[in-house]
Amino acid sequence: MGRPSMAAERTEQIMQATARCLQKHGLAGTTLERVAEESGLSRSHVRHYVGNRDDLLQKFANWLYSGYEAEFIGRIAGADGRDKLPIVMDYLFSTGFLPISDDDTVIRELITAGIADERIRVVMQTHYTQAIQSVEDALAAEHPEASPGARRAVAYGLWCLAMGNSMMAELQLPVASGGLVRAAAESLLERLSRHG
Amino acid sequence: MGRPSMAAERTEQIMQATARCLQKHGLAGTTLERVAEESGLSRSHVRHYVGNRDDLLQKFANWLYSGYEAEFIGRIAGADGRDKLPIVMDYLFSTGFLPISDDDTVIRELITAGIADERIRVVMQTHYTQAIQSVEDALAAEHPEASPGARRAVAYGLWCLAMGNSMMAELQLPVASGGLVRAAAESLLERLSRHG
DNA sequence: CGTTTTCTTTTCCGAAATGACAATCAATTA
DNA sequence: TAATTGATTGTCATTTCGGAAAAGAAAACG
Structure with a gap:
């Protein structure tokens, strides 16, 4: 085994940030960058854990x-x-x-x-x-x-x-x-x- | 007086193009460029007649x-x-x-x-x-x-x-x-x- | 230790859209 | 004919976003 996975917590963080983004900025305003900012992570994090934007929305x-x-x-x-x-x-x-x-x-x-x-x-x-x-x-x-x-x-x-x-x-x-x-x-x- | 105004026809063109864009591409996809393309005019035209994007949507x-x-x-x-x-x-x-x-x-x-x-x-x-x-x-x-x-x-x-x-x-x-x-x-x- | 796995950070590129400005063209009227 | 008004076209800089990859750091395990 390697380093323990943060996937569960991170994903939860990202999902909640996505919810806040959708609420505040609407669908078009829910960009990977904004979700990253809102979740306190970097955009690379978001991409790492949930994939591209379509993946994000589907998972959400x-x-x-x-x-x-x-x-x-x-x-x-x-x-x-x-x-x-x-x-x-x-x-x-x-x-x-x-x-x-x-x-x-x-x-x-x-x-x-x-x-x-x-x-x-x-x-x-x-x-x-x-x-x-x-x-x-x-x-x-x-x-x-x-x-x-x-x-x-x-x-x-x-x-x-x-x-x-x-x-x-x-x-x-x-x-x-x-x-x-x-x-x-x-x-x-x-x-x-x-x-x- | 100078050249006669085309504002009425152009605006009508632009509004109908906007409707088609909203229908086909949704709100986020309704950009000035796409409206221009859809209406057969240039983006500068759209800006000239209806202003910026917010103005466009309000007029629409x-x-x-x-x-x-x-x-x-x-x-x-x-x-x-x-x-x-x-x-x-x-x-x-x-x-x-x-x-x-x-x-x-x-x-x-x-x-x-x-x-x-x-x-x-x-x-x-x-x-x-x-x-x-x-x-x-x-x-x-x-x-x-x-x-x-x-x-x-x-x-x-x-x-x-x-x-x-x-x-x-x-x-x-x-x-x-x-x-x-x-x-x-x-x-x-x-x-x-x-x-x- | 060293390997493996995963996390984390950083950088780069391309596409698309916006806003602003300038220059030219066309029609109407004095 | 000249002036004026508006139409028309084109260009430039900036911003934002998305996608991809590379490289470094941290933790588990043999």
Whole structure:
């Protein structure tokens, strides 16, 4: 064996720096140099540990979503029965004091990257497919009598509501921070309560 | 007077080239050089007529949305009564064969630009405020008996649904092209039919 | 020790984009 | 015809980024 590997720590450093960069400077502004600066390492370090810029973004997507898988998808799968839906609703429409979570910006930038880069896109496709499925599972636990088609539409609707609202919030549109999405989301949910 | 100004035609050329660039190469790839190439003019031309890159994007935002104002907001204001809502629904959820309209990509890139640049953001804020108001007007025409709060929530909900779905469509998520949003949107509408 | 492995630092090159400036050309009007 | 206004073209310097490679330093292990 040679010198012990710093890869694990360094990669973590770099990923977190990448997140901060995406948040502060957007996708185009997330250059290897800036990530290096933000992480306190040199650009050569970044290249050494994660490769070129495309590699960086792809690894970052994996890193980010594997975190979410534990935090969201995992938590829903772990919760039982009627505990699921409140978790989902809070996650999608948490109306805390922060208008948007820090991650929302990062995610949107990543989506932009995914439109151009297939590897990133695939990561996001599989993640989002799972996430929407989790929403559907939560709905199924709450409304087992509803039709699968209706559940699917509502699940996807909730998801789109959350994504769309996050976009509007990033534009600092006043209407985005008034809890109006949550009202719309509740309306969607009512459909499942009404006709079985 | 000197030589007659070509500003009007040239600007139009440049704006259309900018749209094509945003669509093909994204925000980061929309450089003055590429816009010049796409428009058939020289980079000096672009600089001469629209200024630097930030100026270009701001002028483009104005140009794009003044077009939409005529096409969408204007059309709704012009339609009478119960003709409004179908126009809105078609505009937001047109389920044609194209998974997404050409402009959707451009708009999303512009939103990304608006997050960083305040001048662009202001343009988009005012436009979207008006657009959501138009949706609300259409709902008011169809459901005059519904409560204003409910209408507002549904209007904003429809808008978010459309935005979120457009994002998912750009990621080529299969679920985005199945007409599922439209189903969710119809569910939202039902809320206004039910309790006045 | 010395070898091996990995980390770390440094240097170089090329491409692309921006900003600024200058010079020439063309059309209109006095 | 001359002056003026704006169009058109071209050039230069600077910056930033990305990609690649080389060389040195540090730690484990036999």
